[in-house]
Amino acid sequence: MTSKIGKNYEIDKVDLKILSLLMDDAKIPYTEIAKKVYVSGGTVHVRMKKLEEMGVVRGTTLKMDYSKMGVDITAFMGVYLEKSSLYDQVTQALKTIPEIVKIHYTTGNYSIFLKIHCRDTKHLREVLHDKIQKVEGIERTETFISLEETLNRHIDLGV
Amino acid sequence: MTSKIGKNYEIDKVDLKILSLLMDDAKIPYTEIAKKVYVSGGTVHVRMKKLEEMGVVRGTTLKMDYSKMGVDITAFMGVYLEKSSLYDQVTQALKTIPEIVKIHYTTGNYSIFLKIHCRDTKHLREVLHDKIQKVEGIERTETFISLEETLNRHIDLGV
């Protein structure tokens, strides 16, 4: 089952295999990918360009281990809002806090779920008390400190 | 700010600037990084090698937008264990579930906090009911579905 015309592009096995390899290591040369997938280097190039245009691939980044550079605390936080309608206002404010790296709008217990990185517990305390708790519209928060990241992987593309 | 790591290598401003640029786009040529940081390409190469040896950088990966390939549901789940001592056993089992991409050992409400990607709600239901709830040692779980990823960035290295 191969791909289709222009906008209606279907992701096929070749695409998935290319993605799978590059998700492991984005710097594997296209020529090497090509050999493993049994297509030419040009094809890998064309496929990746297409996947980037589709927005499936938004770029490349480094896999970082912050703890190795003295950023020891990873924490999650569930946020209760005074009113759900305050979501935009509150997230706007949260985005200005550099220690916050992810924000999700969630169903369930909390309205907002976020992830924070801090150097140490003192730093975390500062962020919680001096920055997050001061944001208008937040009713209360619940913090979970990660003692260990036991797993961190991409989804399995099944190829 | 300088972080002392391992033997006696300190991460300096040059390292941080290099990291910062490559965290945005891991495929920026070292020569281009070099120009921006005012060092030679060779130096960028040496610094990156050192950062990789230190474990600060664990490799490169693609920034993916799973929703663009029909994986529409992102969910978080807090897990209560029957006994804390079951952590290793339970995470071992959870790792075999391909839809689970992150597992954290946490303080606070839950013992385990994890992240899941599924194609749709039906798929999520299958994962929850047929896979996760069947794991021995799990008392109960709480699920939060992400309706929007409002922010996704790396930490700010301040350079």
Next chain:
DNA sequence: ATTGTTATTTAGAATAATTAAAAATAAGAT
């Protein structure tokens, strides 16, 4: 100051990415 150590630059060889054009393949219409 001198020596030993570590960091940086330089330059060239090896490797990889990009591109444009040609070849191959697939789909549709008559």
Next chain:
DNA sequence: ATCTTATTTTTAATTATTCTAAATAACAAT
């Protein structure tokens, strides 16, 4: 079925990047 068109893949030439190692510079300790 064959022709036509659209699309994808390959090929090959060009440009760009990475890697390596030797030379130089900077630094610290004595």
